[in-house]
Amino acid sequence: MIKKSFSFSSSTVNYYFNADFNYLEQLVSKDNAVIVTDENVFAKHQKKFKGWKSIIIKAGEQHKVQATVDDIIQQLIDVGADRNTTLVGVGGGVITDITGYVAGIYMRGIAFGFVPTSILAMVDAAIGGKNGIDVGLYKNMVGLIKQPAFLLYDFSLLKSLPKEEWVNGFAEVIKHACIKDAPMFNMLEENKLDYFQKDPENLAKLIQRNALLKTKVVVTDEFENGDRKLLNFGHTIGHAVENLYKIPHGHAVSIGMGVACKFSEEITGFKDTARVVNVLKQYGLPPQFEFDKEETFRILKSDKKKSNQSINYVLLNKIGKATIVPLPFEQIHALINNL
């Protein structure tokens, strides 16, 4: 097991890589903890939950909504959770988002930690304290930035991860490579998904590299005034098409990255769209998608990243180097119509 600690504005987050799920008992006592998980994760790992108070919600992004929050809060009241209780989110990005949010508002905030069970959650969603729920078609419209107390990485949980979830997770890995890590991009170009699926050691290294890459960005810019915005690469169009077409997050981000590369060609003179598109395809991701341009643009106009009449758009200068450019709505409209 490798332990690493990072200090955020108001708390320290402990990471436990290569840990075993059972190590959770060293971090929180069963008496003072409540696990939040989904029905799929619970069904797959039922034995691990023995002896833990658990709240089991329905699986899927469509349940990352207020009704589920209401349900979890009622169950917390029913089991007598108080200010000494720690919530532990065991699952993918939906679980970490919703668990962090509920912990942030229950009794004005209780402690929480995560055991991410998907690649996407391990390299992205569980890290950095952003949490929240969707409102109608708007992704993460409501939420908080609040850090977990701990992240426990048990890579053996990935054994039962469905193929499409591997693909989803690699969208964020490729995103990290595009914005911050050209050597990792080259390495991803040289391999394929099954290389990592078949080699637990290299997979563990890749996940840790990505988890630490994201952590370093958010630890220096927790409240997204600067560098953290780069992590939104692919997420502007991505979030719009994700809820509109109910497609997986990784697919949506992949489509969003494809679009952002095209925008970058126009605006920064970016030249490597083809390489990005090829890597996305290589890992089973769709770089293109026929979306309703007007409807997508309408949703974009309510994006959280908007500021008056423009959106802070993440573009690439080159592989491994991203930049923020405020694009006026009209220009985005024209760029979308030119796709």
Added chain:
Amino acid sequence: MIKKSFSFSSSTVNYYFNADFNYLEQLVSKDNAVIVTDENVFAKHQKKFKGWKSIIIKAGEQHKVQATVDDIIQQLIDVGADRNTTLVGVGGGVITDITGYVAGIYMRGIAFGFVPTSILAMVDAAIGGKNGIDVGLYKNMVGLIKQPAFLLYDFSLLKSLPKEEWVNGFAEVIKHACIKDAPMFNMLEENKLDYFQKDPENLAKLIQRNALLKTKVVVTDEFENGDRKLLNFGHTIGHAVENLYKIPHGHAVSIGMGVACKFSEEITGFKDTARVVNVLKQYGLPPQFEFDKEETFRILKSDKKKSNQSINYVLLNKIGKATIVPLPFEQIHALINNL
């Protein structure tokens, strides 16, 4: 106008005493602000809201619930509120609680300020950043601690305050005197409500004294690890009976203070219950109430101040000096039954 600034953990709060409502335009631009108010306040001060985008909710504690939050968020989306928007809560404690909460979670947090319109909000609810909503019978079960950017005190707004709201507000004034300010307690003993109602200058002084008293407590203990807990005097039984019997907050706190004085006699040897009871009556507040002891005790067991099998109870040593005593549930049960 008197301006005072206080630095909290992650922001500075500016207080504007003796200000005029119209000074709001100096603090936020009409283009970038959305007011949240209730139908009563809006009806009384309709002219003041001219030119401001306003969300008007139903008045009353029974609307301090998630459904109202959902409604406000939908309206914010509809008017295009973004991260540069400032929410301004204009109203009593329900409005400041719900506005602070919505601002804390909308797009993961936007700026907010308050124009308190009741004595209770001016001396208590608007100060210190605690916000939230009720869940079933549980008061403020969900919420945050997050500071407003500003508080604008226009004392002329109190002219139209109904009598029962004056009485409500004085419950918190008497609370402050009991726990922290013996000279103010003596002064309250020597006067009656109509003295303050008829003398705007002394009223303004009293409100400012109370606002600053509370501010000094919360600025040194923002997250309620110590001294801030004293402000819960009267609020343990108070919150339980408030929602159970749908009585006004001030009445509930008054009843709670009466009970806490009785508990104090037993535990700290407090000797001035009669003085507290008399002051409460003098300002039109009920120090006693026939509540269902078992049902109240059941609600107490889910109080946020509970910690395992006890509640951190605020008791008085003497007028002007309070203390926290962890009381086991059984002892509270016995004390309630002896009332």
